[in-house]
Amino acid sequence: MTIKVSVVIPVYNPGPYIEDCIASLLRQSLPQDAYEAVFVNDGSTDGTPARLDALAAEHPHIRVIHQENSGWAGKPRNVGIEASTGEFVMFVDNDDWLSDEALERMYAYGVEHAADIVVGKMAGRGRPVPRELFRTNRPRATVKNAPLIDSLTPHKMFRRAFLEEHGLRFPEGRRRLEDHVFVTEAYLTAGSVAVLSDYVCYHHVRRDDAANAGFQQLDPVGYFRNLREALDVVAKYTEPGPLRDKLHRRWFRNEMIERMRGRRLLAMPDGYRQQMFQEMHKVVVEYFGPGVLTGMAPMQQIVGALITADSYPDVEEFARWEKTIGAHAELTGLGWQDGALQLEFTAGMLAGKKPVQLHGAVGEELVRLPAGLDGSDAFAQLGVRPDARVDASKAEVVVRERSTAAEFYQPVGFSRERVPGTGQGAGQDDVRMVLRAKATVSPETAAGGEPLSPGVWDVSVRVHLAGWTKDVRLGSVRSETAARGCRAAVVGEPARLVLPYWTIPHGNLSLDIGRTTGGLTQQFGELDRRDLRVLPEPLLLEARLPVWPAAATVPAVLHLTEQSGSRRTVRVAAALAATDDPGRSLLRAERPEQPLTGGNWGMAVSLGEGDERPTRLPFVLAVAAGxxxxxIRAVPERPAKKHAPFARRFAPRFVRRMVRKVRGRAARSH
Structure with missing residues (x-):
């Protein structure tokens, strides 16, 4: 079979961090005779060369090339291009990994749309990745109609004939931003770029030891010398004007302004950040026209104006204030409807513990800056101001899978409300902006139209105001109404359990798909004896459970386990039915075919289809001998063993129950 994709992986001393990369390449859904993995060992001095040689000996579709250390990733990637035989070339870093269907989906999408470049959705583990670019699929993306320039890492799929036609190769040697030069030229010469956003393809990982090449402290002079090379590529392929300004804006914003803001600036040593500032100022003066700054968000314009005006003291002062800016949200409603979780919340922006204050006429509101910055000459000279952009303010809901960092936007409707300003420093006519929102999280479509995969999905609100975009977890501030609505549900076809729960200790809202936490056991632990009763034949019993069924009836199984003797388990058919109480459902179980022997039988419930982790009920079914x-009785106390530890022999029941809860916190906390 013709090789469809060649995956090129530059390797230098990754240690154990390469194992996730290797495992993901071996898991690919694309047939192994349809792709190859080319590892280029750039003079590693750890055990990686031997590990790769053994891997290649075992797998025919894996090749290893050894070379002397070249100093950076450019040369090994170029060597990989030369050695590749696939229709497309995909670049992967040795400490990152691919989702199982990444190569298959990206290749098919690229062929379908005759793309020279395929950009697959990325998820960041401790590393930033583009957000707006992956909001939707873009089969015909260009630097004009899409924010392609926001994604300049090389972790994409390139048609090999396209690379050869334009002679595209990475700059080599020990240098920074070699990927910016390569990817920028590729974007500007490509006939077609396809962006695949409905499936997370690439996982961009920050190592626990922070030893990724991109996290090493940079030399400001060398870094901005390399950055100029990327700007020169833009100049080569564009004319002065709006398009060039748009592209230049990416470097001004990401590589300069964002480094000079808030915590990121203040975390740098003082002399080092001043050196960074001076190198930035030189680039701005050499390359950027006034149109670059004009198209930015208001607070980016503020910092950009101060860099342009060479006003470093004001940059520091602004950073100290901006460090206090953050979003807040209050969950006011929570409940299930039509198979989807309905959320209601309010959101806004804070400066410290006080709302951000706005002033000025309606429609022309400005953010009230701290004293000393509100009259900066640099702002007036460059025509910038702290515009609140009230009409562009919004709140979005994002669900993020905890283990993979995959995130997806959810449908939201919201309204804006101007509320009189409060707190110290608020003027008589000041106002603050409150966003009132309703959102829907449908577990069957929430992952870009696909069902949420098993795992823990954290729920966050993304607030936009005045050019700030801040995330805040939802749930730690909540109303009693929202607290009562936090109930499990059985939804979908086939039916499966979805558990909203509050994390420990923060109390944030998360969704457990596939029983990865013990949250349902905790909710069932709150059942009262009156919630269960024995039924006459042919039924066995019924229980009122804190679960919402999406359908009129949902299949279930009651597991009865003998508490002594053989400890055998009997599975009994059951069904979960809706009731008038939206927070409760009725479980009815049939009698087993064979009578139960005398004694106590523990009870557990499986909900939906394929539920392999029954949830225990805090009761036993007592069968009288004869x-x-x-x-139905509460779970009996276990007699203390003669030599049992003191806590187990003498601790009250509620203490032992708390110990069990604490043991399950690790899986539920976040």
Missing amino acids: SGALT
Whole structure:
């Protein structure tokens, strides 16, 4: 079979961090005779060369090339291009990894749309990745109609014939931003770029030891010398004007302004950040026209104006204030409707513990800056101001899978409300902006139209105001109404359990898909004896459970486990039915075919189809010997063993129950 994709992986001393990369390449859904992995070992001095040689000996579609250390990733990637035989070339870093269907989906999408470049959706683990670019699929993206320039890492799929036609190769040697030069030229010469956003393809990982090449402290002089090379590529392929300004804006914003803001600036040593500032100022003066700054968000314009005006003290002062800016949200409503979780919340922006204050006429509101910055000459000279952009303010809901960092936007409707300003420093006519929103999270479509995969999905609100974009977890501030609505549900086809729960200790809202936490056991632990009763034949019992069924009836199984003797388990058919109480459902179980022997039988419930982790009920079914009479009782106390530890022999029942809860916190906390 013709090789469809060659995956090129530059390797230098990754240690154990390469194992996730290797495992993901071996898991690819694309047939192994349809792709190859080319590892280019750039003079590693750890055990990686031997590990790769053994891997290649075992897998025919994996090749290894060894070379002397070249200093950076450019040369090994170029060597990989030369050695590749696939229709497309995909670049992967040795400490990152691919989702299982990444190569298959990206290749098919590229062929379908005759693309020279395929950009797959990225998820960042401790590393930033583009957001707006991956809001939707873009089969015909260009630097004009899409924010392609926001994604300049090389972790994309390139048609090999396209690379050869234009002689595209990475700059080599020990240098920074070699990927910016390569990817920028590729974007500007490509006939077609396809952006695949409905499936997370690439996982961009920050190592625990922070030893990724991109996290090493940079030399300001060398870094901005390399950055100029990327700007020169833009100049080569564009004319002065709006398009060039738009492209230049990416470097001014990401590589300069964002480094001079808030915590990021203040975390740098003082002399080092001043040196960074001076190198930035030189680039701005040499390359950027006034149109570059004009198209930015208001607070980016503020910092950009101060860099342009060479006003470093004001940059520091602004950073100290901006460090206090953050979003807040209050969950006011939570509940299930039509198979989807409905959220209601309010959101806004804070400066410290006080709302951000706005002033000025309606429609022309400005953010009230701290004293000393509100009259900066640099702002007046460059025509910038702290515009609140009230009409562009918005709140979005994002669900993010905890283990993979995959995130997806959810449908939201919201309104804007101007509320009189409060707190110290608020003027008589000041106002603050409150966003009132309703959102829907449908587990069957929330992942870009696909069902949420098993795992823990954290729910956040993304607030936009005055050019700030800040995330805040939802749920730690909540109303009693929202707290009562936090109930599990059985949804979808086939039916499966979805558990909203509050994390420990922060109390944030997360969704457990596939029983990865013990949250349902905790909710069932709150059942009262009156919630269960024995039924006459042919039924066995019914229980009122804190679960919402999406359908009129949902299949379930009652597991009865003998508490002594053989400890055998009997599975009994059951069904979960809706009730008038939206927070409760009724479980009815049938009698087993064979009578139960006398004694206590523990009870657990499987909800939906394919539920392999039954949830225990805090009750036993007591069967009287001889008569077979049935009684429901609380789980009996276990007798203390003669030599049992003190806590187990003498601690009250509620203490032991708390110990069990604490043991499950690790899986539920976040």
